[in-house]
Amino acid sequence: DAKTTQPPSMDCAEGRAANLPCNHSTISGNEYVYWYRQIHSQGPQYIIHGLKNNETNEMASLIITEDRKSSTLILPHATLRDTAVYYCIVRAGSGNTGKLIFGQGTTLQVKP
Amino acid sequence: KAGVTQTPRYLIKTRGQQVTLSCSPISGHRSVSWYQQTPGQGLQFLFEYFSETQRNKGNFPGRFSGRQFSNSRSEMNVSTLELGDSALYLCASSSYSSGGSTGELFFGEGSRLTVL
Numbered sequence: 431d432a433k434t435t436q437p438p439s440m441d442c443a444e445g446r447a448a449n450l451p452c453n454h455s456t457i458s459g460n461e462y463v464y465w466y467r468q469i470h471s472q473g474p475q476y477i478i479h480g481l482k483n484n485e486t487n488e489m490a491s492l493i494i495t496e497d498r499k500s501s502t503l504i505l506p507h508a509t510l511r512d513t514a515v516y517y518c519i520v521r522a523g524s525g526n527t528g529k530l531i532f533g534q535g536t537t538l539q540v541k542p
Numbered sequence: 543k544a545g546v547t548q549t550p551r552y553l554i555k556t557r558g559q560q561v562t563l564s565c566s567p568i569s570g571h572r573s574v575s576w577y578q579q580t581p582g583q584g585l586q587f588l589f590e591y592f593s594e595t596q597r598n599k600g601n602f603p604g605r606f607s608g609r610q611f612s613n614s615r616s617e618m619n620v621s622t623l624e625l626g627d628s629a630l631y632l633c634a635s636s637s638y639s640s641g642g643s644t645g646e647l648f649f650g651e652g653s654r655l656t657v658l
Contacts, residue, residue: 473651
């Protein structure tokens with residue numbers, strides 16, 4: 431699985447959009463980009479994933495560049511409850527495995 | 543639908559002892575994965591079980607083992623505990639749709655092990 435690079439920390443004002451970047455320059459054609467987050471002392475929570483098209487769900491949007499070497503997770507209206515560590519993960523194939531390689535993630539602090 | 547349940551939530555052991563942690567996946571999920579989380583190493587994959595067979599293993603010593611039962615419940619065992627085994631142990635379950643790319647893992651709240 432390809433390696434990902436994320437900034438260690440970011441701040442965001444409550445109510446504003448939070449844009450979390452991720453670099454995955456060695457991503458292969460069959461690898462998906464997944465995002466999880468972990469709120470303090472809880473298990474990680476799935477947010478969204480994509481292959482090459484932009485994706486949106488009720489939690490967030492995922493923007494993947496055309497060359498697929500980077501992506502951005504967008505939380506459109508951040509709240510204090512979005513304060514968490516966000517993990518960008520690249521994963522091979524159709525996802526038929528429970529093995530995820532977590533990096534250090536980005537600690538997002540949403541401030542009032 | 544009940545989530546992933548892990549027991550016990552907290553436990554304290556001493557060096558040299560062994561520990562068994564339990565995980566009940568979401569009903570219908572056949573895959574169970576285990577992760578270790580420490581402040582220094584972050585989240586690390588331990589192993590994965592699918593239909594009672596281990597099909598992926600992380601880079602951990604043989605003191606770490608696991609198994610899965612026919613009802614998909616899983617246990618992991620750590621023998622001869624060391625101080626460095628103090629960690630949050632997380633279990634995740636997943637239901638794979640054939641030909642799809644869901645691959646979403648559902649994590650439990652974890653079992654926090656302290657080794658003294």
